[in-house]
Amino acid sequence: MIKPLFYKLNDEKRRKLEADLYQIFSEKDLITVSVKDIVAVTGISRGSFYTYFDTPVDAYSYVxxxxxxxxxxxxxxANAFGSVRQFIESMDKNPDRDFLKNYYTVNEMILEANGESQMITTGEENLHKWMVLVSIHELIRRYFLNPGDKGEILSRLSSLEEWEKENS
Known part of the structure; x- marks a missing residue:
């Protein structure tokens, strides 16, 4: 749980803590990170960490x-498929690459085991739109698990786009 005191931090301190946590979770996954690692990088005390979060998983989930x-x-x-294609094609230059790689290779399973779904939905999706969103997210996940399969993944994205057009 993210504790209320975290949200009462002044903006500058909260942004610095967010940036430090982002750095940590870009370098370490939830299996290898510890509170000791977090306090070493952030410069906050162990007690302050527990004043803001219950666990490293809570800090990770926030970031x-x-x-x-x-x-x-x-x-x-306008074109979600084009945006996803560009996202995958430019991943080598994406500043979130290491963070996302840790998510897809390790952290996603840990969060699911903890019962924390990270899928953002508006609650208004129909079944067709939901299937497309889940499929797109699965292709992105597959890219991080097997970056060498980028060509095949982009081909599947194109097939999904064609399917979506035919079934809209």
């Missing part, structure tokens, strides 16, 4: 939601 929102905002556009 991950920020990353998800930023990534989704960057991908907003």
């Amino acid at each position: 991950f939601r920020k990353v998800l929102i930023r990534v989704h905002q960057q991908m907003m556009g």
Whole structure:
């Protein structure tokens, strides 16, 4: 749980803590990170960490939601498939690459085991739209698990786009 005192931090301190947590979780996954690692990088005391979060998973979940929102905002556009294609094709230059790689290779399973779904939905999706969104997210996940399969993944994205057009 993210504790209320975290939200009472002044903006500068909270942004610095967010940036430090982002750095840590870009370098370490939830299996290898410890509170000791977090306090060493952030410069906060162990007690302060527990004043803001119950566990490293809580700190990660907070930062991950920020990353998800930023990534989704960057991908907003008239053509979702084109945005996803560009996202995958430019991943080598993406500043979120290491953070997302840790998510897809390790952290996603840990969050699911903890019962924390990270899929952002508006609650208004119909089944067709939901299937497309889940398929797109699965292709992105497959890219991080097997970056060498980028060509095949982009081909499947094109097939999904064709299917979506035919079934809209």
